[in-house]
Amino acid sequence: MAEARLSNPLALAVLVLLFERPMHPYEMSTTLRYRRKEDSIKLNYGSLYSVVASLEKSGLIEVKESVREGNRPERTVYQLTPAGETKATAWLSELLSTPVKEYTRFEAALSLIGAIDPDDAIRQLELRLGSLILQQRADDGIRSAVPAGFPRIFMIESEYQRALLDAEVQFVRNLITDLKSENLTGVKQWRRMHELRSAGVPADEIFAELTAMTAGSTDWLEDPTTRS
Amino acid sequence: MAEARLSNPLALAVLVLLFERPMHPYEMSTTLRYRRKEDSIKLNYGSLYSVVASLEKSGLIEVKESVREGNRPERTVYQLTPAGETKATAWLSELLSTPVKEYTRFEAALSLIGAIDPDDAIRQLELRLGSLILQQRADDGIRSAVPAGFPRIFMIESEYQRALLDAEVQFVRNLITDLKSENLTGVKQWRRMHELRSAGVPADEIFAELTAMTAGSTDWLEDPTTRS
């Protein structure tokens, strides 16, 4: 009954599935796959079984029965407890109502982009843009193949995904344009820095020249250890 | 030298920091914090030290020196190896060029939204919208406080973040509108389902009625176990 701090959304998916009817873990996995929830909820066997175990330990689900057919591995069928039912709706409500910061790889990469040179960065971003546009096309294809009358609410998560994809395409396109046109402040310094570095100029001289390049306030250039 | 498959972007951040100059782990953490990279790269001590250890084990970084000042814990200063230098640029390039699916909590929640009733869902989404708009305001405030001349490229990751935030606001606003106007196909069935359930109607009768409600093709309503 310990209040385990489950954070894996897969655990919520398990609760929601058991809200419908009792199931064994393998059936949960096939059901999630059949309903295309795998696109939105990361699913792998190891996690599924350990998540189920931890839900049981915290009293949110319980074993209903344990059936063996022939020589196959035993199937353990689980069902929701009253506590689990409460938890499922509370948890889902919270995920819907409360935005939490999600860390993406691309955001991390952007924040470190200065480590490669600008022309290289542009090239990589163009590759990304290409992939993203292919994804849009693929998605268009899927959408046009969905039978008329299919309830939108059943695939609302894919509309969200699409909204984010379109936003990213826009962002990357703009970024490439700004980088190419040197329209983005700081790119000149960035480029100069890589020129100096590849010419073997030592770090402190690079720092000095960059400081000189930048007109006006340069407080932001300072290092935490060197600031007065 | 083992090719460890590091996936934590924090490891890339470590490589990039050491590309600048040798550092000890604690200094990496303060530097990342000072440069606001914490907003984009999840940082906690446990992960940092274990990531550093695993980078060392795979030969991408190495100990430069180990200094002790007074009775303080020893500071272990690391530096990049040639392999680490190569890895840093290759890894960064890959993160920039290659989109990978990121699983967000909100997307997971949307995919399970059917488990709570529509009116409840609308309420939670309105709460979310409120928070998101507050975030936009806060971000506007920060942006207007940035000193003129501050190079945009140094905070490009926050522009990405903002683009995604704006897209989410749009999406949630539209979704709320569509739900309220019953404009979204499937909402009627969804609402009816929760009415029946809270009236204690058994699952199979609910299924029967929902099938009847939906004109035309209802293949998509079928269960994997019951399809012919």
Added chain:
DNA sequence: TCATTAATACTCGACTTCGAGTAATTGAGG
């Protein structure tokens, strides 16, 4: 001057995540 807070620099272990591996059963093709 003495107490209290902040900063420094890391350690530890509980918990999660991952995905390859296992081992039986069913189905379809030749």
Added chain:
DNA sequence: CCTCAATTACTCGAAGTCGAGTATTAATGA
């Protein structure tokens, strides 16, 4: 009828993640 692939159902251990805890020193202020 036999073989080979797919499906069923789960196990296991290595690796990663997390954040509270520890122990010292520096700074602040009553």
